[in-house]
Amino acid sequence: MRRADRLFQIVQHLRGGRLVTAQMLGERLEVSERTIYRDIADLQSTGVPIDGEAGVGYIMREGYDLPPLMFTRDEIVALVAGARMVQAFGGAAMARAAAESLIKIGAVLPAGEKDRIRRTEIHMPDYVMSNAVRTAVDLAERAVEERQVLSLDYRDEQGRPTQRDVRPLGLWFWGRVWTLVAWCELRDDFRAFRIDRVAGVTPTGRTFRHERGKTLADFYRRMEVRESDACVA
DSSP, rough: OOOOHOOOOOOHHHTTTTBBOOHHHHHTTOOOOOHHHHHHHHHHHTTOOOEEEEETTTEOOOOOOOOOOOHHHHHHHHHHHHHHHHHHOOOHHHHHEEEEEHHHHHHHHHHHHHTTTHOOOOOSSSSSOOOOOHHHHHHHHHHHHHEEEEEEEOTTTTOEEEEEEEEEEEEEOOOEEEEEEEETTTTEEEEEGGGEEEEEEEEEEEEEEOOOOSSSSHHHHHHHHHHHHHHHO
């Protein structure tokens, strides 16, 4: 968890006039009590009305609320453009989350800025990604996070079918085309699979642990070596 997110969560836990100890906060946020002490001190120094002390507990005075989100004009444009790109080109779950994010952002913007989202005239086509590709993107994204081995029914550039069990490592979007970088158990090597050539994808029920030589960092290093060799040649 990023520190900014942790500070936000501390404020949320202190709402409602509850006495909360550093131990309780540390357990909920999975950090040490010493870290909580430093975070509380930093929040107090910025004017957050937190009373209490180490070893006793902390309480936040009533009436405090986080200020509304403040974005510049360019930041709002970037947020809207990014969300609409995900709605057009991302997985189905990603698209729904992007739309919901814009609603939440609009709800907490200051009154004078709420209408800027609607007035941002940046648009994307809504017919680019098929439902099958969107579903595959969502499955692959979740599998990367949860380290689930996937079974792919795949067709190569010539349309020849193969079945692969792969360890998904990351997704790349190339502008209308998604690729999944994975460790292919069949080839015992890294492979990049175009999502639009995946005829079917299902979880195998197996998970994997990162092994030396088979991680995304190892893939990057291999690509850097190839690029370096190509430049020398």
